[in-house]
Amino acid sequence: MxxxxxxxxxxxxxxxxxxxxxxxxxxxxxxxxxxxxxxxxxxxxxxxxxxxxxxxxxPGRELTALLREVDRARIEATVRRLAAFGTRHTLSSQDDPVRGIGAARDWIYEQLSGYAAASGGRMTVELQSYVQQPATRIPTPTRITNVVATLRGDSSPNRVYVITGHYDSRATDVMDAVSDAPGADDDASGVAVVLELARVLATRRTEATIVLAAVAGEEQNLYGSTYLAKQLKAAGADVQGMFSNDIIGSSTADDGTRDPRSVRLFAEGVPTAETSSEASTRQSVGGENDSPSRQLARFVTDVADNGATGMRVRVIYRRDRYLRGSDHISFLREGWPAGRFTEPAEDFAHQHQDVRVVDGVQYGDLPEFCDFDYITRVARVNGATLWSLAQAPGTxxxxxxxxxxxxxxxxxxxxxxxxxxxxxxxxxxxxxxxxxxxxxxxxxxxxxxxxxxxxxxxxxxxxxxxxxxxxxxxxxxxxxx
The missing domain is CATH 2.60.40.10 (Immunoglobulins)
Known part of the structure; x- marks a missing residue:
């Protein structure tokens, strides 16, 4: 020794x-x-x-106290307020003060700025914008704006951990920027977790830096998170973990079954960015199940799968679900470990559906179909993870x-x-x-x-x-x- x-x-x-x-x-x-x-x-x-x-x-005393402060009522209020903007489609109005993505953007910025005011200068909030030129699902030049709160670490400020929720929404037709698209589950639920953790973390000191971001353009092609990841890369940030919270609003599947105590965490294995020779070397010595993202997922189960959060974290050994992809992929592309939290089984009848009533049954991604107790527990999983990462040494x-x-x-x-x-x-x-x-x-x-x-x-x-x-x-x- x-x-x-x-x-x-x-x-x-x-x-x-x-x-x-x-x-x-x-x-x-x-x-x-x-x-x-x-x-x-x-x-x-x-x-x-x-x-x-x-x-x-x-969990230690500080973490236990933090988790107790996560407020179900605030989370519900956030989901309902975001749904009330009618639509938050990326191509919707950016200057209407009542309806559209611009109104939602400004409200999120106001909330985060209020939380940052209690941080003693440790938390800053910015509107991170750029103009996306015509591309996939973007027919005309469109401003994409992320709302980013950064809680700077005291002793290892360049070591960074990130969580996101995307505040844009969509109707059945992904190019329909006019119809109502409340987006309560997808993904006001994820944004509510981001805002609530920003509130409870703002008054606390951490060793590493935590970034809490509401990103835009996810439904169109992960545009906001791609820009956020590239900005962090350009700044030389050492991002050692990232989590997307996307569709975490309900514990009920489309067949009516419920699993209110489980959350899925998708974590890819051998990174797809590796060359064939690198992947071959990794597999020849073992470790195809030991990517940085899988180690990050194991860490989550170590610190957040317990009675303090009230949840079981079910790690899924995939990058994401079939036919779907979330904002963690933007960070995986930069070579950083990342995963996606999502509910245990989805109700597709209420996702990406235009708001309508058929035979007396209301359809659409509405707050009425959210389980706010469930979202609160997922917020605690995120809180336990972020706090434990930011207070521990780096990988x-x-x-x-x-x-x-x-x-x-x-x-x-x-x-x-x-x-x-x-x-x-x-x-x-x-x-x-x-x-x-x-x-x-x-x-x-x-x-x-x-x-x-x-x-x-x-x-x-x-x-x-x-x-x-x-x-x-x-x-x-x-x-x-």
Missing amino acids: DRHTGHGRPTRSTRRTFLTASAAATAATVAATVAAGPAAAEEAVVPPGPGHPAKPQQ PKRVTVVTTNLTNDTTLRWQRGDEPDLAGYEVVWRETTAADWQKVLAVGDVTEVTIALSKDNVFFGVRAVDRDGQRSPVAFPKPGS
């Missing part, structure tokens, strides 16, 4: 640490305050060797597993993070057939470790831990020397 300075801060050593089963207990004492990791998978035998069974991270970088020698040991290396409260690192592993991390071993504040366990038989990962025991998402190692 590394020695510590007289001031109590660990030295930045790259000295190798050798761990065997008998040394596991000694290593664990370096991080005695660190809680265990994600829930162990039931479908596979827990691998042998050093370490302890992985367990979920329990370890440049993590490699040494593959130059034939050995039954495993050597891992990584780059040390620069967080001021960084305490050290944990190595996690699981059977190759298991979905979640099963064992965890605290290894201290080092950048290299050798473990008496074969890399041929299990999958390894590395995560950072701070002095309060808060953990980062896991980084999956690439083969190296």
Whole structure:
């Protein structure tokens, strides 16, 4: 183990640490305050060797208080107000003060600005606009405007986490900018989560930066989120996680069945942006189920699938649903980990339907078909995730597993993070057939470790831990020397 300075801060050593089963207990004492990791998978035998069974991270006092502040009444009021603009179609009026996307834009900006006023200058709000030239579903030059609230982190401001909801809506005909399109479920529900979390987070300090955005142009071709992602890329932001909240308003399927305690989280596997050779290399050493987005999804289940949120997070191993795509795809295209929250089963009879009454039955994406208790619980899932990400260290970088020698040991290396409260690192592993991390071993504040366990038989990962025991998402190692 590394020695510590007289001031109590660990030295930045790259000295190798050798761990065997008998040394596991000694290593664990370096991080005695660190809680265990994600829930162990039931479908596979827990691998042998050093370490302890992985367990979920329990919410602390600050997070518990934050989740209690999420207000169902405010969420319902937001959904109903957005639906009352009649239509929020991207091609609808931008200067009518009562109806259309411009009126909705201005109202969202006013709400976020009011929340930012209580932040002591830490939260800023902007109208992020550009003119989209004629393109798919955009017949004439059209101004696309995102409403973006940024809560700047105190110690790692360049590390960024993003959530979005899209405030544009549509009727059955995606080019119909005139008919009523209330868009309560799709996607006033997602915008309501963004606004409510902006309210509860504005008065709190975070280590990393959180971006809460209501984006436009989603129904036309993800235009707003594409622009937001490119602006963040141009600014050099280190986006380590993004979530789209899209269609999170109802727990009832079109056959009437209900699942009020589950939310789906779509997370892609091997990124489609990888070249064929990169994908082949990843799959040849394993890890096709270990993309950054999948690690982010595992983190969500670790911190938000619990009694504090009242929800079960059902991770879906896909980029998105068939024939559909949401704003997280814009961030995946930039190479960042991202996922999409959406309700457990959709009622297609009320999505993208013109408002009408047939045989006494009203159709359309109206607030009456939303479950506001459900949206509130999804907001808590987002809140638990954002808070836990922004208060923990960043995901370890440049993590490699040494593959130059034939050995039954495993050597891992990584780059040390620069967080001021960084305490050290944990190595996690699981059977190759298991979905979640099963064992965890605290290894201290080092950048290299050798473990008496074969890399041929299990999958390894590395995560950072701070002095309060808060953990980062896991980084999956690439083969190296």
